[in-house]
Amino acid sequence: MPGLLVLMGSGETSPTMVEIHRAAARKLRAGARAVLLDTPYAFQENHADISARARRYFARSVGLEVEVAAAGITGADWVFSGPGSPTYALDRWAGSGVDGDLRARVRTRQGVTVLASAAACTAGLATVPVYEIYKVGAEPHWRDGLDLLEPLGLRAVLIPHFDNAEGGTHDTRYCYLGERRLSRMERELPPGTAVLGLDEHTALIIDLGDESVRVAGRGGLTVRLPGSATVLPTGTRTDVAGLRRLAEGGEAGPAAAAPPSAPAAEPAVTLEESIRACEEQFKAAVAKPDMVAAAQTVLDLEAEIVKWAADTEEDTGGVEQGRELVRLLIARLGELASTAALRSLVEPLLTLRATLRQEGRYELADALREAMLRGGVAVEDTPDGSRWTTAP
Template sequence: MVKVTQPVDSAHLPPKVRELLLARKTARDKHDFALSDQLRTQIATLGYLVNDQGDDSAVLKLGDKDTKPAKNFLLLFGSGEIAKSSVDIYRRACLTFNKRDLRISLITTPAGFQPNVASVYGEIKEFLLTSLPDFNLTVDIVMANTHQDASSPALVSRLSGADIILLGPGSPTYAAKHLKNTPLLDKIIELVKNGSTLILASAATLAFSRYTLPVYEIYKVGEELHWLDGLDVFTQLFAPLTIIPHYNNTEGGSGLDTSFCFMGQGRGTQLLSLLPPSTPIIGLDEHTALLIDLVTHNQTIHGKGTIHDLTYSKNRI
């Protein structure tokens, strides 16, 4: 299990904590791990968490909910945001925040049309609480299911102080329609620009893109191939990206190509040709995440798959 790390300079530790740390180091050197664990518990009662790193130990100050995260990210999931394979992705990101008390706002808009929307986001909440036991999480499900909800000052105020904002499955076009030109979307962007981390999965990655794909409308209803304007949030935070989640989807089996977010490669190629040349597009595999540092713009890929540069050029096709 990955442990929380937030080194605190020993000069800033209370004398009693330093004394217990020294005693614990002696116990560890003697391989008296039972005593070491007892001393660790005593240190925790004084408001500090010990994280062992090889022969050294780091200390995390508890009760740091008002501390600004040391880093902030854009974390994009192609799918699998509550799969076992994603646990380490969340943990690795959270470890870099250098704080244990984390406030998470789950925004339900993408699935706001579903009768079971509360259950969908309740499952995400339970997953986070179970998967991140080393952190003291406060998880708030913000039921912003309509444009009216997303325009409510009382609802928007609930995001204040959020370290992490997460939107997930549902319909990308529904999410874009009901978040567009709302105080809630403005608040999300404001928070992320000021240090919060934005996590988007599945439909939400498309909704926040430069262009969004009407997945249900084409795949289920049979509408002509087309794109709609997305919320274009990535342009304000990083770059004018369009993300295609579920890129290597195989739910259709051998009889139906459901890659390219259920469109299939044939229709996917046609869809790409409808966009302006050189539009930046990234395909994101199932159970795969793209982690973007919003300060350094460093990008890393995590999970079972990879990403695909789908940027369309008339000279390439």
């Protein structure tokens, strides 16, 4: 079976990467054995839930039934590993022989191997210990990687989450290292080593048979050397030789910039983007006001959350953030519905009071205002007319 190496920057079990998974799965023979290596997140208390969600994702979205294992991938047609701790995975793989099995898959150019997020971080000659540096505060340093790219003549490290922007006020690019720490760590790499930076929701797809290379997804692949960086955007097609030349500081050649023969598909929207869009749509609907449109926005957001429910990338908190927004918008809808019902009662009373005032019947107008106040509605007379609010 022709070999394929797919490296993903993030989003490995999200709707954004479905088509990439499907394209890889189409290379498999009938009855292929598919294995999900759970090692990177096996230390987490919810590892069984993460595996179950990943299995559902591959079964429902990709059409691939997968088994979960910590080792035993020899002869597997398809191997996948994703989020968690790169160093935890490396330590366990070294003790079980998985590291050698993964290298053999690339060296013999057989089988489909898909590594994403933490697992993708292990693919180069050195690995970013992201948990230790970013979450524990260890001094920036490298760990030896699997060096899966060495059989392809690539002397490089692979950094996923390259365009991460979760930090807001602090720099979390480059798999949460930021520029300051990455620059320092680059000086510690062996001479001639390039950094291959994979953006989130982006894949580097290497056909191990014909050595063709493709960048797919939402972002790009950055080939970074001291003093220079070349970005291959999504849709870029080249070959291993062209990528190797870039990693060595040369020109990739004309193939690297060649666009795909067919128009590129519209990039899939991330859950974070959907959440922001729904918030804006809800505000616009309420401002009109259009309660039907506002309610539909909540339903649309709920449907989007269901689509993303299998996402195993928990650090962003996207699904839970979406659920919190749904609860908030539902509560807001309840408030608005109550206000709308109250308005249908109050507005006619205000019209009656305005008529009484125009006719000089101020005593009755004041009595009506007092009665409305006892009912929980405060009326204020202004130069622009009467305004009302719910009384505390």
